[in-house]
Amino acid sequence: MIANSFEYSAPGSLKEALALLAEGAKPLAGGMSLIPMMKLRLANPEHLVDIGRLPELNYIREENGELHIGAGVTHFEVESSPLLLGKCPLIAETAAHIGDIQVRNRGTIGGSVAHADPSADYPAALHALDAKIVLVSGEGTRTLSTEEFFLDTFTTALEPGEIVSEVIVPVDAGLTGTSYQKFLQPASGFAIVGAAARVRQEGGKFTLVRVGMTGLSGNAYRARNVEDALVGKEVTDANIQAAAALVADGQDASSDLHATAEYRAHLAGAYTARALRAALARSA
Amino acid sequence: MRTINVSVNGTKHSHEVEPRMLLIHYLREVIGLTGTHMGCETSLCGACTIEVNGKAVKSCTMFAVQADGAEILTIEGLAAPDGTLHPIQDAFWTEHALQCGFCTPGMIMITKQILERNPNPTEHEIREGLDGNLCRCTGYQHIVNAVRTASLHRDALASLPKAGA
Structure with missing residues (x-):
């Protein structure tokens, strides 16, 4: 399988890359989604700008109580970063679930979120983390919440000429517990459903609950109904089960060869409960 | 066309290539190293794994x-110049970790990465x-055994050829 011909540029700076993107070129980062699409000729860009090797997009640093992950950081770098493992373990745990070693060595966090595959792992965790997505173009930068960024299947708020430049996640204080639980399609490794949970408790009550869900429907989402059903409530397994059972409410569950809509919705509830329990066990 | 400079198994190469040329086609058809295998072409099977x-x-x-600009290591770069097998190749031999052998180059290259990160x-x-990495013959058990056997040769693994940093 050979892709259509294209022009290739490997600029040395982000500024040069943005200038080429403004002229209509498309970005290439790790290529783990784009190259297979080009080989199938589902994507036929005429001009690719290689942003995968720009040092300006390759960093993980802590600033003002937040963790900034450059768009060019690979999934392997996320899963193995001592800073992230120590201060935001949910994002590292989620990265370790993506694909296989070879894919995690090449694929980037910026590329994955920009692609917005409805079964991708990161979006669930990013919703649960109240993450921010920073976009940059020749016009400047803007910072969006995950709900503002992920719009629909393979559809984000990115405008032509704009790329993801970094993802910002919080330093999770020691009291917060997190977990990502995934039921995967064994051949592809993609999530049939994936639930990310982030909880804090005090005095036997939930004080913070965040739930992100991927795979169930055409777009990963933040399950606010589950969160609202638990905050302020007593920490009991019955409360967790009752809240988790709401996760698929109002969602248009997907149906395919691997799971019917009804089964997917059932799995979504079961894996949300698992993620909440595992997160709770890790909270102080 | 675009000129690329790479080091493959320690030998420098410079060629003009079309941007759409896949790295595996470059290795097999331009450089002539056919040990890296093209299996599924869809990034599922891992037969084409290199470093x-x-x-x-x-x-x-x-x-x-x-x-x-990269340093590339393929299956051909593992054995010593005198033909002595690399400890991972030796473990695959000892444990009968292959039948048809098509997946073996990729299996050996990923084993190297597994053991470097987790000895x-x-x-x-x-x-x-x-x-x-997929194998359609063995049922994987002998491959798993070979990875474990290779992990026992830690001193030998420490002298592995390395591509780049």
Whole structure:
């Protein structure tokens, strides 16, 4: 399988890359989604700008109580970063679930979120983390919440000429517990459903609950109904089960060869409960 | 066309390539190293696994131009110049970890990465590490055994050839 011909540029700076993107070129980062699409000729860009090797997009640093992950950081770098493992373990745990070693060595966090595959792992965790997505173009930068960024299947708020430049996640204080639980399609490794949970408790009550869900429907989402059903409530397994059972409410569950809509919705509830329990066990 | 400069198994190469040329086609058809196998062409089977700057990658899902400036290691770069097998190759031989052998170059290259990152993996960790490599003959058990056997030769593994940093 050979892709259509294209022009290739490997600029040395982000500024040069943005200038080429403004002229209509498309970005290439790790290529783990784009190259297979080009080989199938589902994507036929005429001009690719290689942003995968720009040092300006390759960093993980802590600033003002937040963790900034450059768009060019690979999934392997996320899963193995001592800073992230120590201060935001949910994002590292989620990265370790993506694909296989070879894919995690090449694929980037910026590329994955920009692609917005409805079964991708990161979006669930990013919703649960109240993450921010920073976009940059020749016009400047803007910072969006995950709900503002992920719009629909393979559809984000990115405008032509704009790329993801970094993802910002919080330093999770020691009291917060997190977990990502995934039921995967064994051949592809993609999530049939994936639930990310982030909880804090005090005095036997939930004080913070965040739930992100991927795979169930055409777009990963933040399950606010589950969160609202638990905050302020007593920490009991019955409360967790009752809240988790709401996760698929109002969602248009997907149906395919691997799971019917009804089964997917059932799995979504079961894996949300698992993620909440595992997160709770890790909270102080 | 675009000129790329790469080092493959320690030998420098410079060629003009079309941007759409896949790295595996460059290795097999331009350089003539056919030990790296093209299996599924869809980044599922891992038969085309090589190392680029010390990282295992599927060479069917990377354009050759993306490797410009890189240090590449393929299956041909593992054995010693006198033909002595690399400890991982030796472990695959000892444990009968292949039948038809088509997946073996990729299996050996990913084993190298697994053991570099985790010198003493459990069976579960070995199986997770092999997740991106398919074998249609063996049922995997002998491959898992070979990875474990290779992990016991830690002194020999410490002198592994390395591509890049």
